[in-house]
Amino acid sequence: MYKLYGSPGMANLAPHMALETIGVPYVMVWVDTANQQHHQPEYLRLNPTGRLPTLVDGDQPIFETAAILLHLADRHPQAGLLPPLGSIERARACQWLIHLTNSVQVAFLAYYYPERHVMDPAFADSVKQAAENRLNALFDVVEKALEGREWLGGGGPGIVDFMLLMMVRWGRNFAGRPPRLLHHLGAHAARTTALPAVTRAFEQEGLGQPWY
Numbered sequence: 077m078y079k080l081y082g083s084p085g086m087a088n089l090a091p092h093m094a095l096e097t098i099g100v101p102y103v104m105v106w107v108d109t110a111n112q113q114h115h116q117p118e119y120l121r122l123n124p125t126g127r128l129p130t131l132v133d134g135d136q137p138i139f140e141t142a143a144i145l146l147h148l149a150d151r152h153p154q155a156g157l158l159p160p161l162g163s164i165e166r167a168r169a170c171q172w173l174i175h176l177t178n179s180v181q182v183a184f185l186a187y188y189y190p191e192r193h194v195m196d197p198a199f200a201d202s203v204k205q206a207a208e209n210r211l212n213a214l215f216d217v218v219e220k221a222l223e224g225r226e227w228l229g230g231g232g233p234g235i236v237d238f239m240l241l242m243m244v245r246w247g248r249n250f251a252g253r254p255p256r257l258l259h260h261l262g263a264h265a266a267r268t269t270a271l272p273a274v275t276r277a278f279e280q281e282g283l284g285q286p287w288y
């Protein structure tokens with residue numbers, strides 16, 4: 077039995093979509109971030125970074141969203157969440173997954189936690205705006221990659237698409253151009269949220285509309 081530790085709308089959302097798609101038994105464990113539960117010893121024993129999410133597989137905790145997604149896709153190959161091992165399509169899917177976690181998500185951390193990126197709080201707004209600008213450029217790259225294809229991670233929906241949707245959602249309140257306004261990204265988000273398993277994950281997290 078899997079346990080997925082998270083908080084509504086946080087980075088647990090993509091693994092949540094994966095678990096619902098796979099259809100395997102699991103429980104969501106909601107972490108009370110407002111009361112700093114993710115910084116308490118009990119949680120830090122599972123995830124020493126004090127971040128969300130954490131997946132516990134049996135008695136083995138795994139952290140980092142991309143690693144959790146890869147583990148779920150590998151453990152349940154029948155769900156088709158990644159192209160076959162050793163294929164060029166698999167390499168391409170991993171390329172986008174790593175790009176999303178290593179570049180896009182990192183910029184989102186500056187967007188959502190600008191105060192952690194400055195010594196003088198007076199500069200926090202500037203950091204947030206710079207992060208949004210950087211994210212616009214990163215989303216432009218993904219927009220171009222989606223030209224002529226329905227899914228970013230392969231021939232069907234999979235973990236890369238779940239990660240992308242989560243990040244498009246995180247940009248929904250951009251002051252300038254939310255990523256949903258880009259033609260292919262908007263269509264991809266609509267296509268992905270229409271998948272019944274993805275809809276269930278959003279509903280189970282109690283996320284109100286608009287989702288992205």
Ligand SMILES: N[C@@H](CCC(=O)N[C@@H](CS)C(=O)NCC(=O)O)C(=O)O
Nearest residue numbers: 086087126127128129139140141142
């Ligand atoms: N690269 C990490 C980043 C995790 C991360 O920063 N998660 C955010 C939620 S989306 C978090 O834990 N925020 C609470 C905090 O930093 O206090 C991952 O994907 O697991």
